[in-house]
Each structure stands twice: as C-alpha cells, then as structure tokens.
Amino acid sequence: MDIREKLQLVLDRIATAAAKAGRSADDVELVAVTKTFGTEVIREVVDAGQLLLGENKVQELLRKVPDLPAKVRWHLIGHLQSNKVRKVLPVAEMIHSVDSLDLAADMDRIAGELGLFPKVLLEVNVAGEASKHGFTPAMLEAQMETLLACSRLEIHGLMCIPPISKEPEDSRKHFVFLREFRDHLEQRAGTKFTTLSMGMSGDYPVAVEEGATLVRVGSAIFGSR
Ligand SMILES: *Cc1c(COP(=O)(O)O)cnc(C)c1O
Numbered sequence: 001m002d003i004r005e006k007l008q009l010v011l012d013r014i015a016t017a018a019a020k021a022g023r024s025a026d027d028v029e030l031v032a033v034t035k036t037f038g039t040e041v042i043r044e045v046v047d048a049g050q051l052l053l054g055e056n057k058v059q060e061l062l063r064k065v066p067d068l069p070a071k072v073r074w075h076l077i078g079h080l081q082s083n084k085v086r087k088v089l090p091v092a093e094m095i096h097s098v099d100s101l102d103l104a105a106d107m108d109r110i111a112g113e114l115g116l117f118p119k120v121l122l123e124v125n126v127a128g129e130a131s132k133h134g135f136t137p138a139m140l141e142a143q144m145e146t147l148l149a150c151s152r153l154e155i156h157g158l159m160c161i162p163p164i165s166k167e168p169e170d171s172r173k174h175f176v177f178l179r180e181f182r183d184h185l186e187q188r189a190g191t192k193f194t195t196l197s198m199g200m201s202g203d204y205p206v207a208v209e210e211g212a213t214l215v216r217v218g219s220a221i222f223g224s225r
Pocket of ligand 1: 216217
C-alpha cells in the first residue's frame with residue numbers, strides 16, 4: 001500500500017469505529033503525526049487532503065512549517081518546555097501537551113504578551129507511569145481552578161498516552177477513564193471540555209469507540225520510524 005492508501009485505510013477505520021459506537025465520523029479528526037518524516041513524504045498526505053498534522057518537538061515543527069503549504073494546520077503533541085513557548089504559540093493551532101501548572105502559567109503570560117489565545121489540552125498521566133509527562137488525575141483536580149484562571153488559555157479538553165501494549169484492547173480502560181474523568185471535571189468546573197485527544201496507530205479504533213475527538217496516528221500512515 002502507498003501512503004495515500006494507508007491514509008484512506010485509517011480514515012475508513014475511524015469511520016467504522018465511529019459508526020460502531022453510534023457516533024458521527026465528522027466528530028473525529030485525524031492528526032497525521034509526521035515526526036521524523038521528511039517533507040516529500042508529508043506532502044503526499046497533504047496532497048491527499050490531510051491538512052491537520054502533528055509534531056512532538058518544537059524545533060522539528062518549526063523546521064517543517066516553511067516547507068509545507070500554508071493551509072496545513074499544525075498541532076504540537078509532545079512535551080513543551082517553557083523556553084520554547086514563545087516560538088511555538090504563533091504557529092501551532094493547538095497544544096495537546098500542557099502537562100504542568102508552571103507550563104500553563106508561562107503559556108498564559110506569553111500568550112498575553114503576544115496577543116494570542118492558544119487552544120490547549122491538558123495531558124493526563126492515566127496510568128501513573130513515572131516515565132510519562134502529564135498531570136495525575138488528583139493533581140489536575142486540585143489545580144483545575146488555577147488552570148481555569150489562566151484567562152489566555154482556551155482549555156478544550158484532555159489528552160492521554162496509555163502504556164505501550166501490543167493489544168489495542170488494553171488501552172480501552174484508559175480511554176474510558178479519560179472520558180469519564182473529563183465528564184467529572186466538566187461537572188465540577190461548570191464548563192465544557194469538548195476535545196479528547198486519544199488513540200495512536202496501535203489503538204485508535206478503540207479510542208474512537210470510547211469517545212476520542214482527535215486521534216494522533218503516525219506509523220500506520222507513514223510506516224515505522
Ligand atoms: C509519535 C506520537 C504519536 C503517534 O504514534 P504512532 O504509534 O506512530 O501512531 C501519537 N502521539 C504522540 C504524543 C506521539 O509522540
């Protein structure tokens with residue numbers, strides 16, 4: 001299969017999983033994760049109509065932006081250091097990976113200086129893995145009020161990266177947790193968090209069944225890295 005065919009297969013599987021869950025495929029958007037791949041290859045999916053791309057590193061994202069059409073929308077999906085916030089805010093449509101109160105506060109201040117209102121997701125460390133970034137659920141609950149007071153940040157929802165597993169079904173409980181935790185936070189905060197960024201190449205159909213609105217898929221489209 002070429003890249004176009006693999007992209008189409010991913011889109012078809014998203015639609016099938018959405019239908020299975022009684023959801024509309026229009027409520028799920030694919031973020032094609034382009035990290036480590038060159039602009040030639042990336043251009044193939046852009047030409048095929050995939051305009052939403054994700055990178056996990058700021059430097060790599062900034063390097064690729066000028067080489068691809070301006071109609072491409074970029075999401076930052078990986079850990080963001082405070083010293084790179086000023087550079088990434090003007091180019092990223094959404095930051096999936098706000099993983100601490102300190103980072104949120106820095107982003108809020110810098111967004112104010114730049115006159116921006118960045119769209120962000122809060123990353124939740126759903127399995128409590130020491131190797132992963134993200135708020136523990138307890139921390140997020142405790143800090144929610146302070147996060148919501150960051151008036152420059154448009155908090156759209158939550159993101160998670162479950163533990164690596166060969167079995168897609170192993171991720172289901174983490175996706176269910178993220179959705180239910182989102183519902184709980186919405187009730188407590190009295191605001192809507194409409195976005196759930198969950199699901200990667202190994203488990204995105206399960207994520208869609210459990211309510212993902214953004215799936216981040218790389219290797220299933222571009223091949224292994
Ligand atoms: C690389 C990456 C993905 C995509 O992973 P694949 O398994 O290649 O689909 C998704 N999310 C994040 C945060 C990533 O860094």
